[in-house]
Amino acid sequence: xxxxxxxxxxxxxxxxxEDGLGAWLRRQDRLLLPVLGAVCLVLVFLAFALGALPRIxxxxxxxxxxxxxxxxxxxxxxxxxxxxxxxxxxxxSAGAAWRVVFGAAAGAGLAAxxxxxxxxxxxFAGLQWLAPRLGAAYSLPEITVILLCLALGSGLYxxxxxxxxxxxxxxxxxxxxxxxxxxxxxxxxDGRNPALAAAQLGRIATGIGAWAADLFASQNLALAGxxxxxxxxxxGGRADPERQLAAxxxxxxxxxxxxxxxxxxxxxTISGPVAKPADSRQALNRSAxxxxxxxxxxxxxxxxxxxxxxxxxxxAIVAGLAAxxVAAKASEYATGAGFNPVRAxxxxxxxGPPAFLVEGLAAGLRSVCLPAVALIVAAxxxxxxxxxxxxxxxxxxxxxxxxxxxxxxxLGAMATAGACAPIAAAARDVLxxxxxxxxxxxxxxxxDSLASAARGLAVCAGGLATLAALPAILEALRLGLVLKxxxxxxxxxxADGPSVIRKVSEMRPTxxxxxxxxxxxxxxxxxxxxxxxLAACLFAALLLRAAGRSAARxxxxxxxxxxxxxxxxxxxxxxxxxxxxxxxxxxxELHRQMILPAALALGIPAAAGIVLGAAGALGLAAxxxxxxxxxxxGLGASGWTWEAAGRAVEVARHGGRGSALGQAAATGxxxxxxxxxxxxxxxxxxxxxxxxxxAVTAGLTVKLAGAGSLLERLGALVTGLVG
Numbered sequence: 001x002x003x004x005x006x007x008x009x010x011x012x013x014x015x016x017x018e019d020g021l022g023a024w025l026r027r028q029d030r031l032l033l034p035v036l037g038a039v040c041l042v043l044v045f046l047a048f049a050l051g052a053l054p055r056i057x058x059x060x061x062x063x064x065x066x067x068x069x070x071x072x073x074x075x076x077x078x079x080x081x082x083x084x085x086x087x088x089x090x091x092x093s094a095g096a097a098w099r100v101v102f103g104a105a106a107g108a109g110l111a112a113x114x115x116x117x118x119x120x121x122x123x124f125a126g127l128q129w130l131a132p133r134l135g136a137a138y139s140l141p142e143i144t145v146i147l148l149c150l151a152l153g154s155g156l157y158x159x160x161x162x163x164x165x166x167x168x169x170x171x172x173x174x175x176x177x178x179x180x181x182x183x184x185x186x187x188x189x190d191g192r193n194p195a196l197a198a199a200q201l202g203r204i205a206t207g208i209g210a211w212a213a214d215l216f217a218s219q220n221l222a223l224a225g226x227x228x229x230x231x232x233x234x235x236g237g238r239a240d241p242e243r244q245l246a247a248x249x250x251x252x253x254x255x256x257x258x259x260x261x262x263x264x265x266x267x268x269t270i271s272g273p274v275a276k277p278a279d280s281r282q283a284l285n286r287s288a289x290x291x292x293x294x295x296x297x298x299x300x301x302x303x304x305x306x307x308x309x310x311x312x313x314x315x316a317i318v319a320g321l322a323a324x325x326v327a328a329k330a331s332e333y334a335t336g337a338g339f340n341p342v343r344a345x346x347x348x349x350x351x352g353p354p355a356f357l358v359e360g361l362a363a364g365l366r367s368v369c370l371p372a373v374a375l376i377v378a379a380x381x382x383x384x385x386x387x388x389x390x391x392x393x394x395x396x397x398x399x400x401x402x403x404x405x406x407x408x409x410x411l412g413a414m415a416t417a418g419a420c421a422p423i424a425a426a427a428r429d430v431l432x433x434x435x436x437x438x439x440x441x442x443x444x445x446x447x448d449s450l451a452s453a454a455r456g457l458a459v460c461a462g463g464l465a466t467l468a469a470l471p472a473i474l475e476a477l478r479l480g481l482v483l484k485x486x487x488x489x490x491x492x493x494x495a496d497g498p499s500v501i502r503k504v505s506e507m508r509p510t511x512x513x514x515x516x517x518x519x520x521x522x523x524x525x526x527x528x529x530x531x532x533x534l535a536a537c538l539f540a541a542l543l544l545r546a547a548g549r550s551a552a553r554x555x556x557x558x559x560x561x562x563x564x565x566x567x568x569x570x571x572x573x574x575x576x577x578x579x580x581x582x583x584x585x586x587x588x589e590l591h592r593q594m595i596l597p598a599a600l601a602l603g604i605p606a607a608a609g610i611v612l613g614a615a616g617a618l619g620l621a622a623x624x625x626x627x628x629x630x631x632x633x634g635l636g637a638s639g640w641t642w643e644a645a646g647r648a649v650e651v652a653r654h655g656g657r658g659s660a661l662g663q664a665a666a667t668g669x670x671x672x673x674x675x676x677x678x679x680x681x682x683x684x685x686x687x688x689x690x691x692x693x694x695a696v697t698a699g700l701t702v703k704l705a706g707a708g709s710l711l712e713r714l715g716a717l718v719t720g721l722v723g
Contacts, residue, residue: 536623
């Protein structure tokens, strides 16, 4: 796969991609390393100076970020090496090119799944069995809460790479259109277009690097949250330690089974005969359904062996798999070229860009409904089947966590499908307009179709993982009370009924809610909900503004290269653009534009916990989820719908760029780039990071605010002074 292709044109494309990729990774490190280092120092202060966190937490944070980075880098290197090789294979047949694309995507996807699982399993095993031998024993609830810090590290890295790569990709698409409009003779589909060369690099950065890191973070959050809830559900004063350990380990077992099934799915798919990419789609759908069924059977066996007598948990796992199937099919329908939403957008495009854009936006917002209903049904079914409605809310929450794990269990297959699009697009862009280019166009269309379905599923799965992380925040608050030495006291809970006396370590989830006054009667919960909703909208607005400003800077650099690089404006055979120069020119602007969204993502959850207390922190995470998830699904689907409709217009040759339909398609694809590459995925990464930050800073919340909030204390102080 890494062997350099023989033909000169593809080799030149390989050199350009690798050169630009190296420059991108170096500039990315200059931004990410200081941010990750600063957050790590804050965690060190909280753990060692304030005692609000276990002292192992900063190291867990670092490994989560570093392994997420490794997953993204491996994927990008594979993609850069495979794209020109796929272009060379396209000269033979579309089937040969598809085999190369799928093989490289499978390598990137399976690497992300394996690294995520390895990270969590290594920490779980080390803290459970190795740490006691080294004199640093941790209880099982402490171990599972520490695992949430892995999700913080990987989630922060995923958000930063999502913003950086998405800004670069969106800016490159807009700047390419600006360059074509302002300079005579600039080709739309030629590798010598400087902005197009930058767009190739941006697609690799966001579609492979950020995609792998984002799925890594999603699985970390889902597995850590389910482990926390499992340890809590089977914990308590008279808990069976073996069953509690089995409950915490079951999510890891399901993820391991999913990784094995994904590997089998990849091997079966890649070994089958493929004459053209379209033929493989039916085989992919059939094999994916078989893989899900096999995973359901294996998961049932795992539940029966580890937790006999709790077979309702298997129903929760099946509910998650069913929700995954519905979300993937709904995304495919909303953004597929052969389905009604895309055809309707093409038909409306005859009236010009406004009608085309409105139809695509409406289709994207409509596409929120079916996945949202599937998530609601899956969450309720998982809670009920696991025993939540039978007076065991902790078991219900555990079932919800297992449903989220099962949605992401086939992570290797999901990551493979999503990684096909940027590799196929890069292979298409290094070819000149000939028969091989036409074959690569069908290759790219197939990749986009797979990617849109996979990424819609990933957003929904990330949303369910975040929903399951909300009750895990309660367990993090419980650990904060333990670290504050409140566990030695007897807590008296007051409610409408008789008082209940119970230790912190033995409290049920409903009693923790009472203790922290988390309920509809607390205005701080409503304040947190509103703050989360507003923060999601503000974050999306900041990303869109950043995309526009970055595009203006990149357009200046593209014009400079077009005018000054010898032979480029004349389209001479040996002339090459300088993608690395585009990276260097845009890096400073990207860093400036990313500061405020990153500060918002990290600062608001921590501030909500300190100022509004536990109720405000939980409300913020819930509000971010309720508003951010529909925005992420709807805006991302709108971008993919415009892309699919624009491609359909180009393939049908409806009058070219100057026609009304051609202008509508070009405008839709132009505006869709930042939505599908930046805003939608960025919001999904934000809601996961918000839950992780709220969980990790729960100890600080308890230490500074106790069961109340600083706002309440300030109000009482002001009232006392006035009185």
